[in-house]
Amino acid sequence: MKAWFASHRAALARALRRFAQAPWSSLLAALVIGIALALPASGHLLLANLLPIAERVSARPEISLFLALGADKRDAAEIQARLGRTAGVSGWRFVSREETAKRMRTTEGLAEVLDSLPRNPFPDAFVIEPSTETEAGLGALRETLAAWPKVEHVQIDSAWVKRLAALVKLARAALLAAAGLLAAALVVVTFNTIRLQILGQREEIELARLLGATDGFIRRPFFYFGTLQGLAGGAVACGLVFAVVGFARAPLADLAGLYDPAFSLRTLEARDAVLVLAAAGALGWLGAWASVSRHLRGG
Amino acid sequence: MISFTQVCKRYPGGIEALRDLSLHVGAGEMVLLTGRSGAGKSTVLKLIPAIELPSAGAVIVAGQNVASLRRAAVPFLRRRIGLVFQDHKLLFDRNAFENVLLPLAISGYSPRDAGRRVQAALDKVGLAERARAMPVALSGGEQQRLAIARAIAHRPALLVADEPTANLDPEYAHEIARLLESFRQVGVTVVVATHDAAVFADCGARRIVLERGAAAG
Structure with a gap:
């Protein structure tokens, strides 16, 4: 040894x-x-x-739904009702245009810009929690939502992630x-x-x-x-x-x-x-x- | 110490170097193998440390049949033999001391023990003062003596030298012959292949003459 x-x-x-x-x-x-x-x-x-x-x-995909600028509270209520009836939607949060404007004001420098505008530039919006996470399911849901009246734009926030x-x-x-x-x-x-x-x-x-x-x-x-x-x-x-x-x-x-x-x-x-x-x-x-x-x- | 019994050696190409050679070298004996070039002297010397294997017959060295030795056992056989090669085989990128050290390192001697043995071996061949010299700086006779020092550093019981006096002046040749004889005097078995038996005349060596691969006379 x-x-x-x-x-x-x-x-x-x-x-x-x-x-x-x-x-x-x-x-x-x-x-x-x-x-x-x-x-x-x-x-x-x-x-x-x-x-x-x-x-x-990427843990939780979200869908942002923006209403047209011309939409009013009745349109928003209509969307809300439709959301309640739509399969594949497990929850949602309404974000009013006033709320958005208020939040944006807190951001440095944006307040003056907003003040200089003739009216609130933000649309009403819904942040939707889909019950599906698959690419196809999310895509289909997006198609459905985009076809509704007074809906301007639907965005899947998890896509880039x-x-x-x-x-x-x-x-x-x-x-x-x-x-x-x-x-x-x-x-x-x-x-x-x-x-x-x-x-x-x-x-x-x-x-x-x-x-x-x-x-x-x-x-x-x-x-x-x-x-x-x-x-x-x-x-x-x-x-x-x-x-x-x-x-x-x-x-x-x-x-x-x-x-x-x-x-x-x-x-x-x-x-x-x-x-x-x-x-x-x-x-x-x-x-x-x-x-x-x-x-x-x-x- | 060495015993050849009806040994044949054929090299590839059908060259028959040894034919039915039988010879015996007793322990402590000094034997000269002589004969012309091609008589089989080198082949005999190569069979002893299993550098070549016999085609037929038995080669017994120190009680072991070389032909049936396992490959892994060959190194241990060689460690019991001191080999002096015809072309010295000195390593020219290291000094005299390191050349003699190599077989001791191979056999696993401790550095201190090995150092002492190297010095003793160099002393024995008269190169004690040249330990740090590189082989190129040594004369032909000194190189041959260095090769002998390397062969005997681990004090083998058997010393095998192939043409150790070739290409040397007569004076140097006699010096080498005396040196080899001095090992016989301390009990080492010495086998020397030479075409110049006269140089070894007063060494008290037995002579075996080879002729076309067989012992003559």
Whole structure:
């Protein structure tokens, strides 16, 4: 057991020495891996930040129904009665034009504008809670409402949120595909680094075999090297993600603050960093394994 | 220590390097394998550490049948043998000390123990002062002695040398012969393939002459 540890320690030492022998190419490889990993990692974080916003807002779709400007209280009462008879409407709230005007006055600068107008520009409106949430159901309900007399405009307020959610979903799929491709790239980079190392050390490897080296003795340093290179790349990736999140912090907080005043930016946590490092190390090991199996077979 | 029984070795392409060769090397013995180029000297030396496997017959080294050795067991056989290669096989990107260190690292010696053994081996071949020298900075004779130091650093019971005096001035060649003989004196079994038996004349070595893949005489 002690000998086993000693041999692993020696292999690790040899791997580190190989790092030190070619600091620039090792650094470049770590950078390439780091950038490749930083892309999906930071993309994932951005999505993780956007997703709750999209979900919160889209929870309850609402339909806004605006009456024509010429409609009076009797028309409003008629609409109200029709709403009571319409399937697919589970509730509604009447917002009178006076109420709207009053609310708008409280907004900075709008009061003067409203005062300068000859009459109240806002129509009476209903905010309707549909009992359905499906795209088709909402669409059909909208058609029905729009056909009623004195109805000027019907708007499904959740439509843009739905679109955002769909976009986020799409972005997530794209991100997953990109992460897969870039992980493959990481394996390929490590594969090639190890291949070059093996070619550069053919003589030494052949000699080591003649002097009684086991396969493990010969392969182990390459495994360590691949894993270390992956870990170095992972560390670079974490640094880059930190930088990206820091860069995007202000605009993202602005955007999120519009929907949720209590919004707090989700940044790279220790758990994420460990995950990135573990993935990078594992992929580096995989690349080294593939390369060693391919280039050191038999012999 | 070594026993060949009716060993045949055919290389791909039908070249028959050894034909029904039987020979025996006792423990602590020094044996010279001589014969012309192509007589099979190198093949015999390659069969001992399982670099090549016999096509037929039995090769017993230190009580193990090399031909039936599992692949995973081969490294452990090789660790019991000191090998001096015809072309030295020194690593030119590391110094003398590190070259001798390699087999010790492979065998898993602790760095401190290995360091002591390397120094002792370099001392033995007269290169104690050149430990930090790179192989290119060494003369041909010094390179050969470095190769021997690497072969004996882990104190094997069996030393196998392939043409250790080739391409050396007679003076250097005699030096190498004396050095190899000194290992026999401390109980190491020494097998040397050479086309220059005269250099080893006063080594007290038994001579086996190979002729077209078989023992002559």
